Amino acid sequence: MIHHVWGLFTHPDEEWQEIRGEEESISHMYLTHVLLLAAIPAVCAYLGTTKVGWTVGNGAPVMLTESSALQLSIMSYLAMLAGVAVMAAVVHWMARTYDAAPSMAQSVVFAAYTATPLFVGGLAALYPNMWLAMFVGIAAICYTVYLLYVGIPTFMNIPTEEGFLFSSSVLAVGLVVLVSMIALSVIFWGFGVGPVYTS
Numbered sequence: 001m002i003h004h005v006w007g008l009f010t011h012p013d014e015e016w017q018e019i020r021g022e023e024e025s026i027s028h029m030y031l032t033h034v035l036l037l038a039a040i041p042a043v044c045a046y047l048g049t050t051k052v053g054w055t056v057g058n059g060a061p062v063m064l065t066e067s068s069a070l071q072l073s074i075m076s077y078l079a080m081l082a083g084v085a086v087m088a089a090v091v092h093w094m095a096r097t098y099d100a101a102p103s104m105a106q107s108v109v110f111a112a113y114t115a116t117p118l119f120v121g122g123l124a125a126l127y128p129n130m131w132l133a134m135f136v137g138i139a140a141i142c143y144t145v146y147l148l149y150v151g152i153p154t155f156m157n158i159p160t161e162e163g164f165l166f167s168s169s170v171l172a173v174g175l176v177v178l179v180s181m182i183a184l185s186v187i188f189w190g191f192g193v194g195p196v197y198t199s
Contacts, residue, residue, distance in 0.1 A: 005037075005116055012147055016154040019113060026108045034084050034112045041122020042077035046070060049195075054128035068196035075188070079181055080119070087111040090173045098166045100156035110155050117143040145171060 007015030050069045053061030064072070085108070092107035102110070121140030124132050148171060153163025188194070 004113060005120070008113060008116055008147060009143075012150050013154060016151045019109065020106075020155045020157070022109075024105055024109045026105050029105070029108050029112055030081075034081060037112075037116060037119035038077055038080040038084070040119050041080070041125055042073040044122050044125035045076065046073040048125045048128045052127055054130070063198045065196045065198055068194075071193065072195060075185075075193070080115075083177060083181065084108070084111050084115055086177055087115070087170070087174060091170055094166060094169055094173075095156060098156070098158055098162045100158050100166075102156060106155075110151065114144060114147050114151060117141075117147065 004015060004019055007018070046069045049064040049072075050066050051063075053063035055061050088104065088108040088111035091110055092102060092104050095102050095107070117140045121136045124136035149164065149167045152158070152167045152170070153160045156163065156166065158166065
């Protein structure tokens, strides 16, 4: 698993070819990759918001209570796990349009490895800072999109032109999923499942 993560950052095109040649089950992919890497942003956010905090102007650091941070971290962790599954289902469903026939397991593998920069970028949550979060977040999103556009033609073994259209379609659905998750978080906040600050 780790060598693929490193390879996706150093030589993604070759790494996608190597990943395509492996047989992975959905359960093995989740146990060895998704469950571990999705924990990075959740654990880092918990530690950052309860132990470090963030400052607004020249004031004292603002922190969350441990119970509130734990609740929000668990919810974000579950959302990331669900997000990988949803995007895998989208890739699997759309593949028929582009004459690709990946199995559901291959679609999960593709979605999980594509999301890797977002998971690793979660390390920035250890030090809650708006500018750091924005810089790392934008970089992680850009590299995730790059992996998507490089990976689809290689992993699905389809022409580059079709790969571009396929990637663009997946990206559009991914943005809809992201907006839906933001909307759900606002709804949960309305029901009282929001941050609770230390006094």
